[in-house]
Amino acid sequence: MGLLAFLKTQFVLHLLVGFVFVVSGLVINFVQLCTLALWPVSKQLYRRLNCRLAYSLWSQLVMLLEWWSCTECTLFTDQATVERFGKEHAVIILNHNFEIDFLCGWTMCERFGVLGSSKVLAKKELLYVPLIGWTWYFLEIVFCKRKWEEDRDTVIEGLKRLSDYPEYMWFLLYCEGTRFTETKHRVSMEVAAAKGLPVLKYHLLPRTKGFTTAVKCLRGTVAAVYDVTLNFRGNKNPSLLGILYGKKYEADMCVRRFPLEEIPLDEKEAAQWLHKLYQEKDALQEMYNQKGMFPGEQFKPARRPWTLLNFLSWATILLSPLFSFVLGVFASGSPLLILTFLGFVGAASFGVRRLIGVTEIEKGSSYGNQEFKKKE
Numbered sequence: 001m002g003l004l005a006f007l008k009t010q011f012v013l014h015l016l017v018g019f020v021f022v023v024s025g026l027v028i029n030f031v032q033l034c035t036l037a038l039w040p041v042s043k044q045l046y047r048r049l050n051c052r053l054a055y056s057l058w059s060q061l062v063m064l065l066e067w068w069s070c071t072e073c074t075l076f077t078d079q080a081t082v083e084r085f086g087k088e089h090a091v092i093i094l095n096h097n098f099e100i101d102f103l104c105g106w107t108m109c110e111r112f113g114v115l116g117s118s119k120v121l122a123k124k125e126l127l128y129v130p131l132i133g134w135t136w137y138f139l140e141i142v143f144c145k146r147k148w149e150e151d152r153d154t155v156i157e158g159l160k161r162l163s164d165y166p167e168y169m170w171f172l173l174y175c176e177g178t179r180f181t182e183t184k185h186r187v188s189m190e191v192a193a194a195k196g197l198p199v200l201k202y203h204l205l206p207r208t209k210g211f212t213t214a215v216k217c218l219r220g221t222v223a224a225v226y227d228v229t230l231n232f233r234g235n236k237n238p239s240l241l242g243i244l245y246g247k248k249y250e251a252d253m254c255v256r257r258f259p260l261e262e263i264p265l266d267e268k269e270a271a272q273w274l275h276k277l278y279q280e281k282d283a284l285q286e287m288y289n290q291k292g293m294f295p296g297e298q299f300k301p302a303r304r305p306w307t308l309l310n311f312l313s314w315a316t317i318l319l320s321p322l323f324s325f326v327l328g329v330f331a332s333g334s335p336l337l338i339l340t341f342l343g344f345v346g347a348a349s350f351g352v353r354r355l356i357g358v359t360e361i362e363k364g365s366s367y368g369n370q371e372f373k374k375k376e
Helices: 003-008 011-038 043-068 079-084 101-111 124-128 132-138 148-164 182-194 208-218 240-244 267-291 306-332 335-357
Strands: 072-077 090-094 119-123 142-144 170-173 224-232 250-259 297-299
Touching: 011 043, 011 132, 011 306, 011 335, 043 101, 043 132, 043 240, 043 306, 072 079, 072 101, 079 250, 090 101, 090 208, 101 170, 101 224, 101 250, 119 124, 124 132, 124 142, 142 148, 148 208, 170 208, 208 267, 224 267, 250 267, 306 335
Parallel strands: 072 250, 090 170, 090 224, 119 142, 119 170
Antiparallel strands: 072 297, 224 250
16 A cells, blocks of 8 residues: 555544535635625626535535545547537436445536536435535525425426526436435335336336426426436445545446437426336446446546645645644643543544435435335
8 A cells, every 4th residue: 555545544634634624614605605695686696606615615525536536437428418518507317326426426517617506406404414505505406305295386496496597507316316225126116016117127216206397497498418327347336435535436427418309398208208218227237237338439528626726725724723723732731622622523523424424325314215105
C-alpha cells in the first residue's frame, strides 16, 4: 500500500473531510436562507445563485468519487446523445441498486454542467436531513410522502413550478420507488405476477404515477427522457464508506435518449411504456452480466478540476482556524477543555457517520417490503 492510499484510510483525514463538508454546508445553507429575500424581486436570480451554492456543496461529494477514490465512469451510448448532454432539460430514469448510484449520476451532471441545477423526486424524510434536505429545499426539490393520494397535488404543483427554470436541469426519477433488495424484489415480483406483468430479474416493479405525472407536467419544458442503466465492473457493490477509504471502482452507464414526443400522452399508455422500458433495462443488465459491458459506443467524459479546486478552497478557509483552535486547546493544559473538545470530536464523528448511513442499503427504508402489496 502506497503512502497516499494509506492516508486515505485514516480516520483523522475522514474527520477533516467531514468537517469541511459539514461546516461549508452550514455556511452555504445560511447564505441560501439570505437569498430568500431575492425571490420577490427576481425569482430567476434567486434560482441561479442557489444553483451555484448547491454546486459548491454537492461538488465536494463528487470530488470524493472523482479525485479521492479515482472511480472511473464510462458511458455506453451514441455520439448524437452525448452532444445533447447539458444542452436540454431532461428526465433521468436510473436503476436504484447501489449505495452510490446517486453519486455516479452526480458526476455525470458535473461533467456536463448541470450539477447545481439537478433535481430529484425525493422522499419527504430527506427534507429534514441537515445539509442535504435543507439545500434541496432552497433548490425547489419536489418532496413526496410516497402516498399518491396525499402527494398528488404537492407533486403536480412542484413540477409545474419548474416550467420556467432558467438553467438546464436533469430531473432524476427512481421509478422503482426504493432501493433494490432481495426481500423487496420478491414482494415486488409477487405483485407483478398478480397483475399479469412480466417478471423482472434485476429491478423492482416500476411505480408509474410519479413518471406519468412528471412527463405530463414537464411536457413543453423537458425535451427528452434519458434512460440510464448502471452497473459496476467485477461484480462490485460499492459504498460511500468505500469511496471515503479511497477504493476505486469502475462504473458503466448505458444511456438511451427518448424524445418526449415518443412517450404517449395517455396515462395508461405512458405507464405501459414505462413497464416496457424496465423490461429492456432488465435485458441490458442480463447482457452486462454475461458480456461485461453494455451495447453502444464507449465514452469517458473527462473529469473537470472545479470539484477539486472548490474543495481545496473550502479546506483552506476552514482548516486553518481549526488547527489553530486545536493547538490552543491542548496548549491550555485544561483537562475540562480537552475532554470537551474530544467529546465534540466524537459527536462530529457520529454525525458524519449518520449522514453516510443515509445511503446504506441495509439502513434504507422499509418502503417496498409491504407497500408493493397495495394497489398503486
